[in-house]
Structures are given as structure tokens and as C-alpha cells.
Amino acid sequence: MSEVVIRLPDGSSRTLPAGSTAQDLAAAIGARLARDAVAAQVNGSLTDLATVLPDSAEVRVVTAASDAGRDVLRHSTAHVLAQAVTRLWPGAKYAIGPTIEHGFYYDFSLPNGAHFSDDDLERIDAEMRRIIAEDQPFTREEHSIAEGRALFADQPFKVEIIDGVAGEAGEGASAVSAYRNSAAFVDLCRGPHVPSTSRLGHFRLTRVAGAYWRGDEHRPQLQRIYGTAFESAAALDEHLAQLAEAERRDHRRLGQELDLFSFPSELGPGLAVFHPRGGIVRRVMEEYSRQRHEEAGYSFVYTPHISKADLFETSGHLQWFAEGMYPPMELDEGQRYYLKPMNCPFHVLIFKSRQRSYRELPLRLFEFGSVYRYEKSGVVHGLTRVRGMTQDDAHIFCSRDQMGEELAKLLKFVLDLLGDFGLHDFYLELSTRPAGKAVGSDEEWSEAESTLERVARAAALDLVLDEGGGAFYGPKISVQARDAIGRTHQISTIQLDFQTPQRFDASYVGADNRRERVIMIHRALFGSVERFLAILLEHYAGNLPTWLCPEQARVLSVRGEFEGYANEVAQRLRARGLRASTEPADEPLGSRVRRAKLDKIPYILVVGAEDAGNQTVGVNRRGATDPERGVSVDDLVERLATEVARRGAPEDL
């Protein structure tokens, strides 16, 4: 009997009898590996464990607890889902069931236009567990195109996929593969799959949704079920806990609970109002931003919310961005006015209001500019995707030789400012020319792109390329930040623009008395104030650092007789610029403390007989397990003032 030599990832080799499978290899290496194996990578491509290994193959055994292994588990679980649905809804057509980032989905078309409800998830889940208990094999079958069409004759989506394969590879040339679980269920699939359904089980169906066949809104709408699967109950639980944590941190929930903002339905989708407490947070954010911008050499401007159409004709917005704009208001004289979707054209007009000298450059015009964008109604989401928002927007007008340095300085400024808000983990994304949707010459674009890339590389952060993701007038660097639970958010954007100045004929007089075309840098650091606030809320799970908290301290008197002293303490804090309140003692202390905790107040201060006599307070710090007693009011005021000044949080101590 001949043998085959298999090379393993660690460089070692194994000799096995000819005809051995990947499963045999795993077993030869160890019982534990044999148990954990779900698939194999043979000469670079993923395949089933049942695959017979060719001689001198390079083989890696794929275990469940790896990214590739989890994909196999999820894909196989998707097949089980499809089988369960066909059992429960005879006649159901199954379309595609791929794995996605944290799970999988499967799309179906149910007989008689039926659709899934949340209750169905339980039934399907139960049926899936039965299939898993049946220990059905995943058996690979190869079929010709014609056989495939016959096999899936009653599955129109599968037939369409096979037709696609036939179209690409030629009618007779290629074969299709399918995986059979039972006489009753077979699914067209590339694989690989686990050897048997018994290898599955740590899964959860998460939600039902509608989705178009092939994502095309002109094609049939299918019923989609999302789910996820993991290698162990513990890994699944951890994933579900993460989802619950994200839900707990959802800024829409926190905005409600903390009375920060709301979305009155009377206003329409994507339009928020800020309540007094949310208003404080916003105001503090904006004031700090203004202060930093002033220090960084920005000038402050104000511009209106609407303008005649001509402005946006000139800027190119009506040509390139019209679908993102609200429809025009028609005036009696036939004049069309638009709500502004961006501030840049207005700032250009300020630049152009008189002749500019090279001595004025860089000219940095800053505005908290409210803009309105007609987002499709299905995509608005809390404060992160709205139709009305305020950008911390500035346009820097500079010369060509200044732009590199200005951009480098700007990037440093951005990261520094974001750091002050508690974001420290960044990477950059460079978005380049959008194909077929851009103005300007190739030379200008490549100069702009290479300048941005140089600056981005110099920042010593990871740089990701976003091909074709730029605006119509120029490429951009966007700053992506990772939050406390590891999610990334696009925050700041910096765009380099040679086009707008040309469109507006914006120029300056150089030292040599010649007119030069000015360069524009568009930049928003928060992006939008609303969205940035939402990100901060989720980042901090509502426990904003003290300087941003609407209410920094609440003074509670143990009994009504100390309310005068409580007011005195609050007054002392307010005299130092801190936001402190008191609450009457007509409820038990525990109840008032609880409410203050739910309000996420950084410092709950309790005063009683001992304190009134000694000018002290009891300090219940957010994040602390035990309250401190007998802290002198003087010390407390200093502590809080210091914490605010360094933009800290009570949890830092």
C-alpha cells in the first residue's frame, strides 16, 4: 500500500496511507484536534474533512474556534436553518445562506406569500435542534449543470444561480456541487461543511428581516432570518452579552433615560430636539471646541441656512449632490431656494467678499453650521444619521505651498481635540477619487491624493485605503476612532479641494502681485455635533466625564432640617462654576440616592447633622463602591474644579 506525505503548517511532515482524508490526518495528530476539526485547508483552499489528501499536500486542519472554522460552523448552521424552514413550510423556496461578519443569514420565499414572525424563530430553532440531534451527514455531491438544474427544478433561486454558473463557465464545462443532509434536503453549495449536523448546536437565531433577491429592489422581496453560531456555549454567550451591552449603551435609549434629546414625530424623521440637559452637554462641547479653534487661529463666521439655487449650481452640489438635498422652495418670482446641505459655498463667498492677499493665508473660517440633508427615510438612525445636523465646519483657504504643513498641523489638532473628549484609539482612512462622479483633472486629483497620503503616513497611525470614497470635489482623510467596546466610528474628515475655488474663481494676490488660485481644505472634527455626542454617549455608556455632565453634583440632605446647609454647599460649588443642584428631603435618602445614580450624576453629596457642624459632606462618587464621609467642602470644591479642568471623570480615581 502506498503512502502520502503531508506537510503541516509548523513545517513538519506526516506520512499517511494513501487515500487518507483530512479527518484521518487530524486523528493521526491528536484526538483533541480530531474532535475540534471542522474543515481543512488543503494547498490553500478550504475543503471538507472527508477530502482525500493528495501526496505532498500542504494541509492545515481548521478548528471550530478559528475565524475560518466559525465560518464553516455558521454556513453549516445556515443549511440546517434552511432544512428546518422547508420542513415547517413545505414548498418554501430557499435562496442564499451565506456567512456574514458575526453570523449568517438565509433568505427564503415562503408559499402563499407567508412571512416569518418572531414567534416563528422559536419554532424554527426547535426544528433545527431536532435536525442537529438526528446527526445528519453533510455529503458532498458533484453534478453537471444539467443535473443540477434537474435536482433543483423546484428551487427557482438555485436554478438561477446554476444558470449564472453556466453563463460564466460554459454550459457543459463546469460542475456544481451540492451538500445533502438527507433524502429530503439538499442544498446547492460550494462548501465546505462540517461532517455532520451533530457538530453544530451553539447557535441563536436573532431576527427576521426582509431583503431583496440579490439586493435588487426590482426583484422579489425575500424573507431573511439572521442568526449566529459559535464553537462553544461560552463563546456564544459572550457574543450575546456584547450585543446586550451595545443595546444598553444605545444613545437613543440613553438620550431618553437621561432626558437629553428626543425625536418628536411631529418634526419628521431624522430631526431631533435637544432638551435642557442635552443642551448643556452640547453647549459645553461647542464652547470647548470654539476655544480650541480660537487658539488654533480660526476666525468665526455665520451664514444662513438657505440660498438661491445659483450658489449650488456654481458649487456643483446641484449636479453632484442633488439627491442628498431637500427639494427647493419656489418663491413667487420663480426663484428657487435650497436648504444648505454643506457650508462650503457660503464660506467661499466670505473669502471672495473682497480681494485677498497672500499675507492673509491661511485663512481659517469656522462655523457651527446647521445643514440639512435628505437622507432616505430608511437610513435615518438616532443622532448618528439625521436630516438636520450641525457641523463643526471650517474651511481653510491657503496657498499650494502651505497646504502640506497646514494639513499636518490640522491632523495633529484633530487628534488632540478628540483625545480631550476621551477618544484615543485611532486609525486613518484615505478616500480617493470616486469613479465617474468627480470634477477636476487627473493631475489635480493625484496631487491632492498624494498630499493627503503623505500627511496621513506621517501621522504614524494605521492607514486604510477607501478606493473611490472621496467627495465629488476632492479626496479626504477620515479619522476613525475605536470606542470603549471596540466598535469603530468615522469621526473627523479632512478634505482637500482644488475644485471649488476654481468654480467660484476664488483667488488671492501673491507676493509677486499675481493672482493665484487658492486651495481649500474642508474639515469637520466632530463631524456633526449630534453624531459626536451620540458616539460619546455610547463610548461612556452614558457616564459622561464630569466636565460634560449636565449635572455634576447633587446635594441631598439627610433630613429636611439640613436643606439650608445643602443649598449652601450647592451654592459653593456653583460659585466655582460647577453645575450642582439640591433636592428636597421628602423622600427617603436611599430613594434619592438611587435616582441620582440612575441619572448618572458624577457626585452625589449627602449632608447631615455631622456635616452641617463641620463644613463637610459625604461624597458618593460615581463608580465608587463606598461613600466617603466627612470630606471638607473646601477640598471637595477643589477636587471637582480640578477634575473639570483636566476633563476627567469620577471613575478615573
Added chain:
RNA sequence: GCCUGGGUAGCUCAGCUGGUAGAGCAGCGCAUUCGUAAUGCGCAGGUCAAGGGUUCGAAUCCCUUCCCAGGCUCCA
């Protein structure tokens, strides 16, 4: 925009296959005066998103509109 699922008191939600609305929290009043995450009693609060239809009768069934949530090819 499209699809699915939703919209019941300020909030979170109950209300079976149609018989005409409930709880907890919040609010208000009274009592309680309490040392660090829920004091008691009482009161008030809803055109059941809006409009139309079916029906003797609609929160419940049907239609339209508005709003919310999730989703809408990381290709078998």
C-alpha cells in the same frame, strides 16, 4: 425609496380567537424626616399614532397616511 415587524398613560409594557382599557415606574396631593440604589396611602392621567371602512359593537379585522425599529448581494 422598498420589505418585514411595530405604534396602547410621560416611560416600560399587559390586554386570548371583536363585547368598549390595565400594571409598574414617573407625575400630583397628603403623611413620613430618613446617613448613601426603591417609605406609605391616595389622586389624576389614554379620540388605544391619524383618518377611513367592515360590524349591533373595533385597541383587536380591512384600507390609506404618519412615525419607530431591523434589514435591503463581505455573491451557491
